[in-house]
Amino acid sequence: MAVLGRSLEGVGGIFEDRPRPTPDVIVFVLMAALMALGSVMVYSSTFVRLEEETGDPTSAMRRQMIFAGVALITYVAASMIDYRLYRRIPTLIYSIMIIALVGVLFAPPQKGATRWIPVGGFQFQPSEFAKVALIVALASLLAMGAGRRLSWKPLGTALLMAAVPSFLIFLQPDLGTMLVVGFITVGMLFAAGSSFRQMLVLGASGVVGVVAVFQLDILKSYQAARLAGFFDQTADLQGVNWNLYQSQIAIGSGQLVGRGLLQGTQTRLSFIPSQTTDFIFTAVGEQFGFIGGSAVILAYAILIWRVLIVAAGAPNAFGSMIAVGMAALLSFHVFVNIGMTVGLVPVTGLPLPFMSAGGSAMIAMAGGLGIVNSVWRSRSPVSDRPEARDL
Numbered sequence: 001m002a003v004l005g006r007s008l009e010g011v012g013g014i015f016e017d018r019p020r021p022t023p024d025v026i027v028f029v030l031m032a033a034l035m036a037l038g039s040v041m042v043y044s045s046t047f048v049r050l051e052e053e054t055g056d057p058t059s060a061m062r063r064q065m066i067f068a069g070v071a072l073i074t075y076v077a078a079s080m081i082d083y084r085l086y087r088r089i090p091t092l093i094y095s096i097m098i099i100a101l102v103g104v105l106f107a108p109p110q111k112g113a114t115r116w117i118p119v120g121g122f123q124f125q126p127s128e129f130a131k132v133a134l135i136v137a138l139a140s141l142l143a144m145g146a147g148r149r150l151s152w153k154p155l156g157t158a159l160l161m162a163a164v165p166s167f168l169i170f171l172q173p174d175l176g177t178m179l180v181v182g183f184i185t186v187g188m189l190f191a192a193g194s195s196f197r198q199m200l201v202l203g204a205s206g207v208v209g210v211v212a213v214f215q216l217d218i219l220k221s222y223q224a225a226r227l228a229g230f231f232d233q234t235a236d237l238q239g240v241n242w243n244l245y246q247s248q249i250a251i252g253s254g255q256l257v258g259r260g261l262l263q264g265t266q267t268r269l270s271f272i273p274s275q276t277t278d279f280i281f282t283a284v285g286e287q288f289g290f291i292g293g294s295a296v297i298l299a300y301a302i303l304i305w306r307v308l309i310v311a312a313g314a315p316n317a318f319g320s321m322i323a324v325g326m327a328a329l330l331s332f333h334v335f336v337n338i339g340m341t342v343g344l345v346p347v348t349g350l351p352l353p354f355m356s357a358g359g360s361a362m363i364a365m366a367g368g369l370g371i372v373n374s375v376w377r378s379r380s381p382v383s384d385r386p387e388a389r390d391l
Contacts, residue, residue, distance in 0.1 A: 023079055024310070024376050027369060030303045031075065031354055035068040035362070037296070038355030041283040044261065045275045048268050060276065060357065067359035071366035078370025079377065086371070087318050090140035094161065097133040100126035101168040115172045125360035127169050127177045132368040134165060135184060135325030142192040143318035150193045158189060175223055176348035180332050182206075187328035188321055191311070230346035243279065246272045247341045251285035251293070258289030276357035278349050281341050300334045300353070307369070310376045319375035326368045 047057035116123040229240040250266035264286035311323035
């Protein structure tokens with residue numbers, strides 16, 4: 001406990017005041033590269049339209065670059081803060097998350113949903129930060145039983161902790177983010193030592209929940225239409241399957257090496273709705289082809305692999321659980337976002353990490369990776385001592 005006391009002593013204890021291993025440069029470089037590529041893809045998807053509408057073809061790209069800059073600063077700041085501080089205040093973190101999710105329900109609706117809070121000339125999306133906050137709160141709970149098989153009591157508590165924000169997010173409505181919360185929770189419970197019986201019960205409960213959603217007609221009409229379109233992707237190509245149809249045309253036309261930067265017809269002429277956000281990967285596929293798309297997927301695979309390495313080598317269970325949660329978050333976003341562009345999963349409004357236009361998701365994920373980097377930097381030399389590993 002002496003190590004923790006020294007590192008968190010006073011206000012200055014929030015920041016590390018002793019030599020630490022170097023940060024994970026690979027994660028930083030990959031994250032920055034994805035942000036840079038995302039900014040270029042946003043430009044390629046908007047420059048023709050913005051030139052005609054405003055005469056400023058670079059405005060969307062500049063906005064994205066500002067978000068990227070703030071995200072990188074957030075990553076560095078989170079890396080400098082000793083992650084063990086958060087274990088002292090999980091209730092505060094969770095409470096702020098719930099207050100923000102309740103507050104957004106009273107914000108002015110946009111596009112039929114209440115997901116954003118206007119702040120100046122920008123939009124703040126609490127649900128994106130809620131994902132990282134929930135990871136930290138769950139990590140604090142699950143770390144208490146480290147080294148032992150997870151009992152039903154902490155498992156039930158974890159499910160209740162996840163159910164409250166899930167319900168509030170569902171009310172927005174934001175089904176995609178609600179599914180992310182569920183995946184993160186299950187992934188962390190599995191890593192915390194859930195038994196086969198417990199995972200079986202969770203799986204059965206999930207199936208019952210899905211059936212109940214359909215039987216009770218809870219889904220919005222557009223959500224039900226998207227699911228129906230997924231199961232029949234050749235139907236209503238001018239309506240519900242328009243996004244998927246145009247997305248597949250764009251990616252397919254890229255073939256092996258792509259049409260070239262700024263040369264993609266689908267991308268330049270804005271045939272794909274929401275291309276800068278949900279369908280940003282189509283811009284990569286059309287302009288850089290199979291090789292470019294594969295390189296992006298490989299970058300994400302390496303990024304997630306590095307996070308899992310942190311989870312395996314973390315100095316304590318709390319740090320390991322945070323890394324597992326972030327790996328689950330990134331994995332789900334990448335798989336669902338890219339999968340929906342090629343018809344592998346239903347169309348869902350989940351951004352591609354560090355590439356999709358917008359600031360909330362990018363800044364929140366960068367902050368989460370910054371916390372993971374803090375875990376990485378604390379692994380040695382002090383954290384290798386037995387007394388430090390029990391913190």
